[in-house]
Amino acid sequence: MKEKKLKYTLISVASIAAFLSVWYLVTDVFHIFPSSTFPSPVKVAQAFIRKLTVKTPDGGTLATHLAASLKVALYGYLLGIGIGVPLGILMGWFRKVDLIVKPIFDLVRPIPPVGWIPLMILWLGIGMRAKATVIFVSAVTPSIINAYTGIKQTNSVHIWVARTFGAKSLETLIKVGIPSALPMIFAGLKVSLGASWMALVAAEMLASTEGLGYMIQMNRMVGKADNIMVGMITIGLVGAMLTWILEKLENKLVKGGRTK
Amino acid sequence: MEHSGKIKKDAMILCDHVSKSFVNGNETAEVLKDITLSVEENEFVVILGPGQCGKTTLVNILAGLERASGGEVTVNGKKVTDPEPERGVVYQKTALFPWLTVEGNVGFGPKMAGVPKKERKERTKHYIELVGLSGFEKSYPIKLSGGMRQRVGIARAYCNNPSVLLMDEPFGHLDAQTRYLMQEEVERIWSQDKRTVIFVTNNIEEAVYLADRIVLLSNCPTTVRNEFKIDLQRPRDNMSSEFLRLREEIGRHVEMTR
Known part of the structure; x- marks a missing residue:
């Protein structure tokens, strides 16, 4: 068991090492691409370290951009799931809520979150609120859909069991509906997180004065590809890290496997 | 006859x-x-x-x-x-709650009925013993065989008296x-x-x-x-x-x- 784990770790490390080597070979060794638009991994690493302290050309260090992005993202995300999950649960359980909310939801849902950006700029300017609203829109949709589907898929025999034990509708929802929908709800939280993070970068590229998306956009204007890559890599790493945290939380909260 | x-x-x-x-x-x-x-x-x-x-x-x-x-x-x-x-019911397929342990499943009925925790614990223990599953109190249904799951189902129905x-x-x-x-x-x-x-x-x-x-x-x-x-x-x-x-x-x- 332990040997197998070591083997898998080695394969993962080798895969990343191979990727970096190829990158290094096509840039610094064979110079297939011009280094100004396609910098080598060494250059990107240097830019990364430099960006930790230097504010030019985009007006902030990596940490300030990251902090700005995280703040907006978490704000919109938490608001999105805070409203989306309960709404999805209520829609899934109570037919009346479903009938009232579903038509509006079905009409609004196909609009991509980024499509909200122009209107939000018009209404709320290019500050925190406009971006948080766009992220809210991206986070709320998957949360609703997954919570709704999870509740709808509650095993009817489980509901019978609760009812024969004398549980009322609300009690059955809390003791049976929600626990059995929890794996599905968590899947929704993860999709929401990914969607939020992506929408954030898009929103920052269009309407911002700080943040990782803004940093990428500014460096495109001055043609600094190494800084663009630093921004992209940071977005990737932080996104993966947030998902990892959510998975840890899921493993703690979802008990007894994922079978129905 | x-x-x-x-x-x-x-x-x-x-x-x-x-x-x-x-x-x-x-x-x-x-x-x-x-x-x-x-x-x-x-x-x-x-x-x-x-x-x-x-x-x-x-x-x-x-x-x-x-x-x-x-x-x-x-x-x-x-x-x-x-x-x-x-009227307790034991169902055909394992209708156990997968997110609850054996103990949680068996004690579900008394919990719904508002039986105090101490008495609930005793009753749960008694019926888990009766169906021969002592030692599995903390196990989740996914870890149990089909026969064991039905034993839990029977204990759960019995436990509500x-x-x-x-x-x-x-x-x-x-x-x-x-x-x-x-x-x-x-x-x-x-x-x-x-x-x-x-x-x-x-x-x-x-x-x-x-x-x-x-x-x-x-x-x-x-x-x-x-x-x-x-x-x-x-x-x-x-x-x-x-x-x-x-x-x-x-x-x-x-x-x-x-």
């Missing part, structure tokens, strides 16, 4: 001319037709039905989860309209070996802690092994064909000549219902 058509009006459970049909568009499917049967207190009645038709519906009507289209069910003289904790236990083909999904074992277990548990049991199955041997009385149903629309009183001494030996004779005889009647 046939007792068809004799209904005692003072019986504990009385199923009085119960019928059920489902309307689907223009079609009406008649599932249960004029089912009349009675069950005495602490009697073990096996409902033997060959087909796929209506048995679960009958259990759900007895449980109060579904309403009959015609006729009525009374328990202790009271009409059944809603599910009640006094119901006077009536409804069992809907509880061993239908188990392999033959486990099935024999579970039949012995149910017989042992019931002998130790008697309840009125209605046990649904399509297995003749299982019926003869467990029943005080067998109610034989016909297939679609389901109605009562015959009743057989089983007077063999418990625990029964399913290789004894008397057992085999009964099994064969009931088997012949089952053939005729097809």
Whole structure:
């Protein structure tokens, strides 16, 4: 068991090492691409370290951009799931809520979150609120859909069991509906997180004065590809890290496997 | 030994001319037709039905989860309209809550009934012991075998202290070996802690092994064909000549219902 784990770790490390080597070979060794638009991994690493302290050309260090992005993202995300999950649960359980909310939801849902950006700029300017609203829109949709589907898929025999034990509708929802929908709800939280993070970068590229998306956009204007890559890599790493945290939380909260 | 058509009006459970049909568009499917049967207190009645038709519906009507289209069910003289904790149900497939441990599943009923924690713990422990699962209190259902899961299902139904236990083909999904074992277990548990049991199955041997009385149903629309009183001494030996004779005889009647 332990040997197998070591083997898998080695394969993962080798895969990343191979990727970096190829990158290094096509840039610094064979110079297939011009280094100004396609910098080598060494250059990107240097830019990364430099960006930790230097504010030019985009007006902030990596940490300030990251902090700005995280703040907006978490704000919109938490608001999105805070409203989306309960709404999805209520829609899934109570037919009346479903009938009232579903038509509006079905009409609004196909609009991509980024499509909200122009209107939000018009209404709320290019500050925190406009971006948080766009992220809210991206986070709320998957949360609703997954919570709704999870509740709808509650095993009817489980509901019978609760009812024969004398549980009322609300009690059955809390003791049976929600626990059995929890794996599905968590899947929704993860999709929401990914969607939020992506929408954030898009929103920052269009309407911002700080943040990782803004940093990428500014460096495109001055043609600094190494800084663009630093921004992209940071977005990737932080996104993966947030998902990892959510998975840890899921493993703690979802008990007894994922079978129905 | 046939007792068809004799209904005692003072019986504990009385199923009085119960019928059920489902309307689907223009079609009406008649599932249960004029089912009349009675069950005495602490009697073990096996409902033997060959087909796929209506048995679960009958259990759900007895449980109060579904309403009959015609006729009525009374328990202790009271009409059944809603599910009640006094009638526990053990379901066909493992209907355990996967997110709760064995302990959590068994204690679910008392928790819903608002039994104080200390008493709940004691009762849970007692019934887990009764079904032979001590040591598995903290296990989740996913870690248990099919037979063990059904034991939890039985303990869960028992733990709420119901006077009536409804069992809907509880061993239908188990392999033959486990099935024999579970039949012995149910017989042992019931002998130790008697309840009125209605046990649904399509297995003749299982019926003869467990029943005080067998109610034989016909297939679609389901109605009562015959009743057989089983007077063999418990625990029964399913290789004894008397057992085999009964099994064969009931088997012949089952053939005729097809």
